[in-house]
Amino acid sequence: MNADAPHAAAGRVGDRPRDLPMARSMCWHCQSEVPGEYFCAKCVKVQPLSKDLDYFTCLNLPRALNLDEQALEDTFHALSRTFHPDYFATKDDSEKAISLGNTALLNAAYRTLKDPIRRVEYLIHLEAGSAGTIRTTPPADLFDEILELQERLDAFRALSPDDAPERRQTLREQLRHDRRSLEDRKAQLDARLSDQCTKWDALQAGAGDDAAVRAQKDEILTAMRALLSNRTYVTNIVHDLAETAG
Amino acid sequence: MAYSDKVIDHYNNPRNMGSFRKDEDGVGTGIVGAPECGDVMKLQIKVEDDTIVDAKFKTFGCGSAIASSSLATEWLKGKTVGEAGAIKNTDIVQELNLPPVKIHCSVLAEDAIKAALNDYQKKGDAASDAAQPATSKAGA
Ligand code: FES
Numbered sequence: 001m002n003a004d005a006p007h008a009a010a011g012r013v014g015d016r017p018r019d020l021p022m023a024r025s026m027c028w029h030c031q032s033e034v035p036g037e038y039f040c041a042k043c044v045k046v047q048p049l050s051k052d053l054d055y056f057t058c059l060n061l062p063r064a065l066n067l068d069e070q071a072l073e074d075t076f077h078a079l080s081r082t083f084h085p086d087y088f089a090t091k092d093d094s095e096k097a098i099s100l101g102n103t104a105l106l107n108a109a110y111r112t113l114k115d116p117i118r119r120v121e122y123l124i125h126l127e128a129g130s131a132g133t134i135r136t137t138p139p140a141d142l143f144d145e146i147l148e149l150q151e152r153l154d155a156f157r158a159l160s161p162d163d164a165p166e167r168r169q170t171l172r173e174q175l176r177h178d179r180r181s182l183e184d185r186k187a188q189l190d191a192r193l194s195d196q197c198t199k200w201d202a203l204q205a206g207a208g209d210d211a212a213v214r215a216q217k218d219e220i221l222t223a224m225r226a227l228l229s230n231r232t233y234v235t236n237i238v239h240d241l242a243e244t245a246g
Numbered sequence: 247m248a249y250s251d252k253v254i255d256h257y258n259n260p261r262n263m264g265s266f267r268k269d270e271d272g273v274g275t276g277i278v279g280a281p282e283c284g285d286v287m288k289l290q291i292k293v294e295d296d297t298i299v300d301a302k303f304k305t306f307g308c309g310s311a312i313a314s315s316s317l318a319t320e321w322l323k324g325k326t327v328g329e330a331g332a333i334k335n336t337d338i339v340q341e342l343n344l345p346p347v348k349i350h351c352s353v354l355a356e357d358a359i360k361a362a363l364n365d366y367q368k369k370g371d372a373a374s375d376a377a378q379p380a381t382s383k384a385g386a
Pocket of ligand 1: 280283284285307310311354
């Protein structure tokens with residue numbers, strides 16, 4: 001373990017300035033002011049990350065969907081070292097608890113933002129708030145198709161191997177064919193999702209957040225939400241098909 | 247995950263599994279999905295003189311969703327269209343003792359009931375008794 005950590009890391013995280021919002025603007029220990037620092041400048045105690053800190057801010061990233069993966073990795077590793085519980089093994093209980101809490105938040109942020117799909121889900125949750133949980137009505141034809149496929153799968157499962165080898169083979173071929181076409185469909189959904197992500201990033205990078213921009217953003221969020229849920233349905237049935245018919 | 251006995255019972259002996267022809271007279275069909283998990287549920291009612299005389303479901307999803315829809319079809323039978331609209335997912339949660347992570351499965355069943363009722367009303371020139379106050383406690 002690095003002897004100079006964590007205090008050496010306290011000043012900077014990598015080359016990034018420490019300007020993150022903390023849970024307190026006052027050190028929990030010595031009550032001196034800590035303007036968004038990970039460690040109190042005076043008593044050098046570690047400070048808790050705010051529970052309200054959003055994951056993008058936590059990892060010092062812009063609220064973008066095509067994000068800088070390298071920056072994500074670098075910041076995560078730097079901060080992991082900074083808050084690593086090993087460095088606090090000999091500290092008092094409050095500091096240990098803060099180190100654990102910060103590490104947990106950091107890990108959650110990293111796991112969420114690293115996965116492109118979870119990243120989009122998280123952005124929707126952040127930006128759309130409760131509107132993000134409103135159910136989208138998936139296209140009826142998709143549902144009809146899924147139900148039909150599920151019934152076909154049931155029929156296939158019900159066939160015993162020795163009973164009807166030929167019928168089984170035909171059905172299997174058909175199911176495999178269905179699976180390929182659904183995989184294409186999923187690829188199309190992914191492509192459309194990625195378009196929306198690019199649109200979002202462009203808006204986000206542009207200056208201003210007036211009503212017109214907000215309306216456009218909401219439109220993108222709604223589209224993303226619908227794409228995501230359709231993707232979940234398709235993923236499910238593809239999984240079932242693969243499991244049953246190979 | 248530990249399922250309650252009632253969930254297991256419905257799962258092992260689902261009531262009213264199957265379907266009606268969609269275009270059959272008096273039949274309302276609701277097909278809904280849970281975007282959280284991608285599970286899909288189909289619930290159908292058959293209405294005669296404003297009373298639900300039969301109900302069927304097909305659910306491709308978790309045990310709780312299967313149990314919720316199975317239970318829902320049991321409850322639906324014999325209810326008027328108005329009464330059916332009053333069934334709440336919380337009634338299902340209570341009856342089946344669903345844990346918090348499985349609440350959305352019961353929501354799926356409530357949505358399916360609503361969708362089936364909607365479809366029935368849309369289809370039929372069936373009398374608009376839907377406006378009639380639904381007082382009976384669902385699941386009682
Ligand atoms: S987990 Fe999907 S409906 Fe229960």
